[in-house]
Amino acid sequence: MTYTTFIEPAATANSNQPNQFEHLMNQMGVRVSFARDEEIYVQEEKADLIYRVVRGTVRTTRLMSDGRRQVGDFYYEGEIFGVEAGDEHLFSAEALSDCLIQAIKLSALRDSTDGHLERLMGRAANRELLRAHEHVLLLGRKNACERVATFLMSAAGRCKSERVELPMGRQDMADYLGLTIETVSRMLTQLQASALVEFGGLRDFRVKNQTAMARLAA
Amino acid sequence: MTYTTFIEPAATANSNQPNQFEHLMNQMGVRVSFARDEEIYVQEEKADLIYRVVRGTVRTTRLMSDGRRQVGDFYYEGEIFGVEAGDEHLFSAEALSDCLIQAIKLSALRDSTDGHLERLMGRAANRELLRAHEHVLLLGRKNACERVATFLMSAAGRCKSERVELPMGRQDMADYLGLTIETVSRMLTQLQASALVEFGGLRDFRVKNQTAMARLAA
DNA sequence: CGGGGCCTTGATGCTGTTCAAATAGAGTGG
DNA sequence: CCACTCTATTTGAACAGCATCAAGGCCCCG
Numbered sequence: 001m002t003y004t005t006f007i008e009p010a011a012t013a014n015s016n017q018p019n020q021f022e023h024l025m026n027q028m029g030v031r032v033s034f035a036r037d038e039e040i041y042v043q044e045e046k047a048d049l050i051y052r053v054v055r056g057t058v059r060t061t062r063l064m065s066d067g068r069r070q071v072g073d074f075y076y077e078g079e080i081f082g083v084e085a086g087d088e089h090l091f092s093a094e095a096l097s098d099c100l101i102q103a104i105k106l107s108a109l110r111d112s113t114d115g116h117l118e119r120l121m122g123r124a125a126n127r128e129l130l131r132a133h134e135h136v137l138l139l140g141r142k143n144a145c146e147r148v149a150t151f152l153m154s155a156a157g158r159c160k161s162e163r164v165e166l167p168m169g170r171q172d173m174a175d176y177l178g179l180t181i182e183t184v185s186r187m188l189t190q191l192q193a194s195a196l197v198e199f200g201g202l203r204d205f206r207v208k209n210q211t212a213m214a215r216l217a218a
Numbered sequence: 219m220t221y222t223t224f225i226e227p228a229a230t231a232n233s234n235q236p237n238q239f240e241h242l243m244n245q246m247g248v249r250v251s252f253a254r255d256e257e258i259y260v261q262e263e264k265a266d267l268i269y270r271v272v273r274g275t276v277r278t279t280r281l282m283s284d285g286r287r288q289v290g291d292f293y294y295e296g297e298i299f300g301v302e303a304g305d306e307h308l309f310s311a312e313a314l315s316d317c318l319i320q321a322i323k324l325s326a327l328r329d330s331t332d333g334h335l336e337r338l339m340g341r342a343a344n345r346e347l348l349r350a351h352e353h354v355l356l357l358g359r360k361n362a363c364e365r366v367a368t369f370l371m372s373a374a375g376r377c378k379s380e381r382v383e384l385p386m387g388r389q390d391m392a393d394y395l396g397l398t399i400e401t402v403s404r405m406l407t408q409l410q411a412s413a414l415v416e417f418g419g420l421r422d423f424r425v426k427n428q429t430a431m432a433r434l435a436a
Numbered sequence: 437c438g439g440g441g442c443c444t445t446g447a448t449g450c451t452g453t454t455c456a457a458a459t460a461g462a463g464t465g466g
Numbered sequence: 467c468c469a470c471t472c473t474a475t476t477t478g479a480a481c482a483g484c485a486t487c488a489a490g491g492c493c494c495c496g
Contacts, residue, residue, distance in 0.1 A: 062351075064436055068359045072351065086348050125343040130304050132350035133280075133290065139357035140396035141286045144484065170443065178358035180485055185444055202443070202493085218282055362452065388475065401452055403476055420461075420475070437496105444491070451484085459476070466469080 029104040034095035040082075042092045047085030049103045050124070053077050056099030057167040060084070060091035061175070071176035073131055074168060076158055083124045096167050139178045142218070147177040148187040149216035152197060156207050166203040247322040252313035258300075260310045265303030267321045268342070271295050274317030275385040278302070278309035279393065289394035291349055292386060294376055301342045314385050357396045360436070365395040366405040367434035370415060374425050384421040 031054065034040055040051065043062060051058075053075050060072035060081060072091045075081040082103075084090055095101075106117075138147055151173060156164045166173075174181045191197050196212050199205045207213050249272065252258055258269065261280060269276075271293050278290035278299060290309045293299040302308055313319075324335075356365055369391060374382045384391075392399045409415050414430050417423045425431050 062355055064355070064359060066436075070355050070358045072354065084347055084351060086344055090348065090351050122340045122343060125340060125347060126304055129302055129343060129347050129350060130308065132347060132354060133302060133308050136290065136350060136353050136357060137280060137282070137288050139354060140288045140393075141282060175358075181443080182445085182486080183484055186484090189444075218284075398453060399475080400454080400477085404452090407476075439496085440494090442491105442493080444489100446489080447487085449484105449486075451482105453482070454480085455478105456480105457476105457478080459474100461474075462472085464469100464471080466467100 028108055029102040031100060031102050034099045034101060036095055036097055038095050040093040040095060040099075040101060041089055043089055045089050047082065047087065047089050048106055049082060050080060050106060050121075051082040051093070051104075052080050052102045054100040054102050056101075057096040058093055058099060058101070059096050059168065059172055059176075060093045062091045069175045070178070071172055073135070074172075074176070076167075080124050080127075083121065083128050096172070144177075144179055144183050145187050145190065146216050146218065147179065148173075148184060149191065149196070149213055150218070151177060152191070152205065152207070153213055153217040162206055163200065164205055164207070166205070169203075246326055247320040249318060249320050252317045252319060254313055254315055256313050258311040258313060258317075258319060259307055261307055263307050265300065265305065265307050266324055267300060268298060268324060268339075269300040269311070269322075270298050270320045272318040272320050274319075275314040276311055276317060276319070277314050277386065277390055277394075278311045280309045287393045288396070289390055291353070292390075292394070294385075298342050298345075301339065301346050314390070362395075362397055362401050363405050363408065364434050364436065365397065366391075366402060367409065367414070367431055368436070369395060370409070370423065370425070371431055371435040380424055381418065382423055382425070384423070387421075 029052070034056075040058065041047075041049070055077060057077075058075040058081055060075075062070045062072060064070075072084070073081075074096070081093060082089070106121075138150055142150065152164070155166055159165065168176075170181045170184050174184045177184065179187075188197075188199070191213075192199055194212075196207070196209045196216070197205050198208050247270070252274075258276065259265075259267070273295060275295075276293040276299055278293075280288045280290060282288075290302065291299075292314070299311060300307070356368055360368065370382070373384055377383065386394075388399045388402050392402045395402065397405075406415075406417070409431075410417055412430075414425070414427045414434075415423050416426050
């Protein structure tokens with residue numbers, strides 16, 4: 001883990017999140033960069049910080065004692081993560097690619113923002129909850145093809161351009177979708193064969209049949 | 219839906235939740251009773267209330283357009299639900315048995331509790347998040363037997379007595395666990411055959427081998 | 437040009453689903 | 467309290483979908 005800058009003024013004006021929060025984080029946060037696959041925090045660590053992705057992508061993962069892995073979610077530029085905690089983190093967070101992360105101490109925020117903090121944290125927690133519930137539906141009641149389609153559509157939704165870039169590898173997708181890497185691969189080939197999507201490279205695709213994809217993603 | 223009492227003082231001193239919240243709800247809440255299978259709120263309804271179970275049990279469910287159903291969670295006496303909302307409810311809530319529910323308008327709370335509310339709501343949201351994440355792990359990476367065992371252990375955890383009462387039927391369990399009713403039934407028979415649990419009636423059991431069950435539930 | 441990760445593809449098997457039927461419980465009226 | 471009915475649950479047999487195991491191909495990079 002490499003410290004780059006402390007209390008650096010914001011360079012990006014990304015507004016996926018409430019500006020108020022962003023402002024606070026820029027004022028009081030610490031910017032830290034992480035290399036690919038570095039851990040930002042680990043499962044069962046005490047949770048005293050919350051984080052915002054400035055550049056790069058982050059995944060949260062949870063490991064069972066026998067090695068089975070579940071990916072909790074992926075966080076893109078501008079998104080906030082690390083809120084999932086009761087007292088200690090249930091998940092670990094890792095840099096998917098080289099990342100710049102802004103972190104802020106909860107206790108610091110709490111002292112200096114009388115009330116605003118709770119509202120903002122509440123909103124962040126709510127967003128998390130929404131995503132978790134979508135995830136539950138996906139894992140509980142969708143088949144392999146629908147899961148992969150849902151995943152692609154959600155990735156596409158975060159991109160304004162037609163060409164969508166996937167920041168994660170197949171294993172990460174599989175562990176998010178509750179499938180194996182082979183099944184994910186097969187479904188991707190199948191979706192492509194049916195001309196619903198088209199892959200440029202391994203990690204870059206385009207939705208060809210919006211309607212059909214949306215239907216699959218339900 | 220039958221209105222029973224408005225602003226009735228609390229009869230139960232159940233303290234699964236912060237007392238402060240309970241106190242507020244008792245002061246300002248409305249008590250409403252629901253018959254078995256009645257809807258408390260429905261998917262996509264605007265979310266302006268939060269709820270607390272006074273007596274009975276509640277399930278939240280989500281329906282896909284083609285009828286597949288996912289149960290979000292079960293809420294027992296003293297627990298708070300209805301927090302899962304962004305703006306409108308993602309789930310419906312239904313009375314599993316005849317229920318007494320205390321409801322309170324968020325806007326009312328907000329005006330009269332300057333700041334406390336946000337903290338309390340945040341805590342409730344966090345609990346929800348924790349449960350959702352456990353649910354994700356269960357659905358994503360556990361097999362049928364482990365899912366059922368996890369479920370039974372969690373039910374057992376809410377009971378102080380050795381004898382555990384299940385307030386829901388097999389279909390609800392199945393829809394929570396992402397399985398079919400037949401698989402749930404088979405796993406129950408199997409767990410019983412291996413002498414890990416013992417069923418008295420259909421909805422009442424006892425954990426016979428704590429260690430083995432805990433291992434399965436991971 | 438060669439090595440090492442990823443990713444894809446193929447063959448086979450297991451786990452959980454589906455469909456069908458039997459059984460057990462719960463509720464109702466005699 | 468018992469007989470009857472209706473529903474919930476269990477059980478069985480066949481099937482399907484996804485996992486597993488094992489190669490093979492591709493791509494990045496030295």
